[in-house]
Amino acid sequence: MSGNLNQTGATPPLQLDKAVVVVPTYNEAENVGRLLPLILEQDPRLSILVVDDGSPDGTADVVKGLAGFGDRILMLERTEKQGLGAAYIAGFQWILANTDFQAVFEMDADFSHDPAALPLFLEHIETHDLVLGSRYLHGITVVNWPLRRLILSVGANMYARWVTGLPIKDSTGGFKCFRRSTLEQLPLDRIKSDGYSFQIEMNYHCWKRGLSIKEIPIMFVDRQVGVSKMSKRIIMEAMFMVWALRLRRIP
Secondary structure: OOOEEOOOOOOOOOOOOOEEEEEEEOOOHHHHHHHHHHHHHHOOOEEEEEEEOOOOOOHHHHHHOOOOEOOOEEEEEOOOOOOHHHHHHHHHHHHHHHOOOOEEEEOOOOOOEOHHHHHHHHHHHOOOOEEEEEOOOOOOOEEOOOHHHHHHHHHHHHHHHHHHOOOOOOOOOOOEEEEHHHHHHOOHHHOOOOHHHHHHHHHHHHHHOOOOEEEEEOOEEOOOOOOOOOOHHHHHHHHHHHHHHHHOOOO
């Protein structure tokens, strides 16, 4: 399988002037103070939107205290924890309604996604509608995961491909970049899934619309600080949601 899934011919080139990295947070005070400056260092075109779900550990206060807050660092504060998918959707909708960013990233707050990879995404989003960071494009590029978690992730991706036909090696990964025009085509108000499900569903909508998708290899490192948000509910949701996608008429 190629890492380049261009289904509609050549994608019109994008002259990229500005992009935003959406970083959902819940109790990430120990990480955001180090992560956000590293993101901004990668390219002067990058800004950040933190979507904080009322973190009780003071994550929002750390963000507000950083140099660049109110300029290249923006924040959307929500009153309670509502899930990863809901945080991203809220961030995407806010960006589309209030800004003119041409490209929009998803990125974790826990250093599992390397900020140094951002320039490669920026390069490929100029010629593709969606760029996916893949942990399984060339073998397995995952560090510090227990074997059980790795088997779960690899199995989830195989299962998603088998059920939906989605021709992506890593459809559950959360490090990716959308063109603004891509997000504008998606039914964001109807996407309610979370975790693995959210990532699969977003990718599936792009694929079914014939958009150009590029997978690039990334190194994924398990979080060193904080607690994983993975749960049995998220796993079960993904198992059933892929069947709903297969049976649903999209678009």
